[in-house]
Amino acid sequence: MTQAKKAKKQASGKDIAFNIFLYALCILILIIIAYPLYFIIIASFSNPSEVANGNVWFWPSQFTVDGYKELFRHGDIWMGYWNTILYTLVGTLIGLVVNISAAYSLSRKDLVGRKLITFFFIFTMFFNGGLIPTYFTIRDFHLYDTFWVMVLPFSVVVYNIIVARTFFDSSLPKELLDAAQIDGCGNLRFFFSIALPLSKAVIAVIALYIAVAQWNSYFNALVYIRSENLKPLQLVVRNILITNQSLVGAGDGLAAQEAMRLANLMKYAVIIITTVPIMCVYPFVQKYFSQGVMIGAIKG
Structure with a gap:
């Protein structure tokens, strides 16, 4: 050998x-x-x-399956599911429109005041007005206790804009825009006909980020929603668990033991019913996820 x-x-x-x-x-x-x-x-x-x-x-x-039976015995949970699905769908759509549009605009070198606008966006990542001024602002815009308070005021996420902007910077060369303009392509047509079709990866990633955040959101609903028919799933199951815990403390003997058993079963059941639906979305965007995150993470 x-x-x-x-x-x-x-x-x-x-x-x-x-x-x-x-x-x-x-x-x-x-x-x-x-x-x-x-x-x-x-x-x-x-x-x-x-x-x-x-x-x-x-x-x-x-x-x-007593935990699931007890959980689904509450009619509010179906209303919460429906509300959360609507909030997620509408919120994801609005979030994509505002974040992808802002990211593309900030990626254009010919945007007047580009650096200053970028600074204002990034500034909000570290400093904000706080809960009370935000509450008064939402109230004055007549968004309090409405459907739109869950999808409009917090739709702009600076992190998503930075990721998408970096993707546009690294994936859409200036020569492509120059060639399109020579052929008579305007800014809007270039964005919708060329930029967006070439950006499926980062769009899928941003959509997943927004959808997961919207699905898991409960604090905004806790502060800005009072109507029972507008509460999302997360808030509904939270109220159910709190109610069951109060029943455990109020009971005695065998009744308290049974209430404790159901409360413990429901804790695990709540985790399943609130996480499985959004986890089922991931396989549909998985092929874009790694590509979008890696390209969007390139800095330069």
């Missing part, structure tokens, strides 16, 4: 060993990340006492 073949064989053996190590490490990381999610699922179908005693590891113990 020649020296070159021996070296190639040794290199091949090292590659195999490295691949085995890499796959083992990836599997370990997957288990560390996925097992807590799996545990919450099986715990939601298990007796709370079995969970507390550490008897639940890989499958449910004393299978039960």
Whole structure:
């Protein structure tokens, strides 16, 4: 066997060993990340006492769906689901319009006052008026306790604008705009016909960011929403859990034990019903996610 073949064989053996190590490490990381999610699922179908005693590891113990039955017994939860879906859809659409448009404008080198406008945007990431001035502003604009308070006032997210602006800077060369202008293409046509179709990756990423934030939002609803028919899912389940905890404290004997059992079951069930829907969205944008984040993270 020649020296070159021996070296190639040794290199091949090292590659195999490295691949085995890499796959083992990836599997370990997957288990560390996925097992807590799996545990919450099986715990939601298990007796709370079995969970507390550490008897639940890989499958449910004393299978039960009482937590889900008790949770869905509250009619408000369906109204909360509907409201949250509407807030997420409308909020994501509005957020994409304002953030992508602002990012593209700030990426244009010929924008007058570009640096000053960028400074004003970034300034708001570190300083804001605070909760009370924001409350008065929303009240004076007649947005308080309306549908639009959940989707309009907080639709501009500077971080999303920076990510999208960097994407436009690095992915849309000036020569492309020059060529389009020579052919008679205006700014709006270039944005809608060329810039947006070439920016599917970053649009998908920004949409996912906005949708997740909108789906999980509860603080804005807690402060600015009073009508029961406008409350999102997160606020509805929070009120349900608080109510059940108060019932636990008010009861005694077997009634208190049963209320405690249902309250513990509902905690896990709430996690499942509030996270699974938004997690189902990720596979549809996963192919764009890595590309959009990496390109949008390039600074220069």
